[in-house]
Amino acid sequence: MGSCLSAESRSPRPGSPSSPHRANMKRRNSRKRLGSRNSSFDYRKDEPLHRIPGRLFLNGSSDVASLFTQQGKKGTNQDAMIVWENFGSRADTVFCGVFDGHGPYGHMVAKRVRDHLPLKLSAHWDVNKSSEDVLREINLNTAGSMNSEDTAFLTADEESRASVDLDETEKHPEIFKTLKESFLKAFKIMDRDLRMHANMDCFCSGTTAVTLVKQGPYVVIGNVGDSRAVLGTRDKDDSLIAVQLTVDLKPNLPAEEERIRKYKGRVFALKDEPEVARVWLPNSDSPGLAMARAFGDFCLKDFGLISVPEISFRHLSEKDEFIILASDGIWDVLSNKEVVDIVASCRTRSSAARVLVETAVRAWRYKYPTSKVDDCAVVCLFFDSISNNLSTTASANAKVQPVSVDQIENESEKVNNINVLTSVDLSGTVGCGKVVPGGTEDLDIDIDVESSKEEEMNSEIGTDWSALEGVSRVNTLLNLPRFDPGK
Secondary structure (H helix, E strand, O other): OOOOOOOOOOOOOOOOOOEEEHHHHHHHHHHHHHHHHHHHHHHOOOOHHHHHHOOOOOOOEOOOOEEEEEEEOOOOOOOOEEEEHHHHHHHEEEEEEEEEEEEOOOOHHHHHHHHHHHHHHHHHHHOOOOHHHHHHHHHHOOOOOOOOHHHHHHHHHHHHHHHHHHHHHHOOHHEEEEHHHHHHHHHHHHHHHHHOOOOOOOOEEEEEEEEEEEOOOEEEEEOOOOEEEEEEEOOOOOEEEEEOOOOOOOOOHHHHHHHHOOOOEEEEEEEOOOOEEEEOOEEEEEEEEEEEOOOEOOOOOOOEOOOOHHHHHOOOOOOOOEEEEEEHHHHHOOHHHHHHHHHOOOOHHHHHHHHHHHHHHHHHHHHOOOOOOOEEEEEEOOOHHHOOOOHHHHHHHHHOOOOOOHHHHHHHHHHHHOOEEEOOOOOOOOOOOEEEOOOOEEEEEEEOOOOOOHHHOOOOOOOHHHHHHHHHHHHHHOOOOOOOOOO
């Protein structure tokens, strides 16, 4: 339920490793060293993203997917999502992703990763480097001192190379080997770009990322953090079941905790929330990150936090019906089976993501009446689009409105003008507070800034009554109170 706590000031002391002066010098030097090498992967950065056919990132639906996000009660919506059909101009290929930001600027980090990670992945897929070239380039980049992120990436790449050479060549098609290498490299470059970004403070802010590429019957998933992917499929008795495709990469996992402790980071839970393990600096009770891997959060990257994705593969069968990607705002209150049943019970596929989010919000209010509802983001990807039951009317109501790159980039530029307000929040979720004996004083971050045009477009005009009817049905299924659209 929680993501980040902190006792540290967000304004570092002059001369400290994170001070603006040294950080800017580091960025300039890094750009000089890396500029020529990265240029081949940045050739699309000025491409108008809103003009790319099949790219959806606002509430809506297409022939193969439904997506919806809703702001919680903690301030700015820090979740982002994307569905990109004909990904990389490849037929029968779709990219999907859900990104859950945390920290004072998590909403900006999540949106930047949403916009730039797919481009980097596509570019590396185009180049189709061999794993030896990837490892050689990483070794060049990490000459000299290496932090835990660098070492973990090398280890992950070596392990993936060995597994591909020994086992996966026989078990999996060539697309898995190629995409595995592309995912590893794209995630590495994305995190490095966030570190060098001049107008975005990622020192105590970051994002999760659960992403997938589907081409034909093949699905490759890259996951960082505690967002999740779940498959809805049929068993031998033709009963609908849920299959979790990713692992929630939290600090209490033995392998994750071992790595964090190896690099002097600390892992423990607060007395007020003993079920939530968090990552802390060696000598300071901050920032209290509730995940073991994430983009950004550079205050912890020398102490065991990494952005290396876990890569998984699935060859779809005729029994597989859909995949759901969602932020932890969904999984904190609904089980895998409940989520799959909700999506399957929707009258129209175009309303599936919305019904799921609305149901999760109701479940939050019912199960945790004293806690603030978390942000929720959902992408539902359906496989048999030819026989789909999409509602033409619902699809029309969910038309995606174009957003320019300027609007996206201008949002990042607002960081210097943001007034950060604090209010007491005992929910143990995103915030920057301080640990006190016997508990935590968690401060919820509210961004006092005029609503952006993109957020305005996220609020659809009118009411999708088919979605509301679906919410009522699943509320009955989950024994939740009767759905009241007025609340």
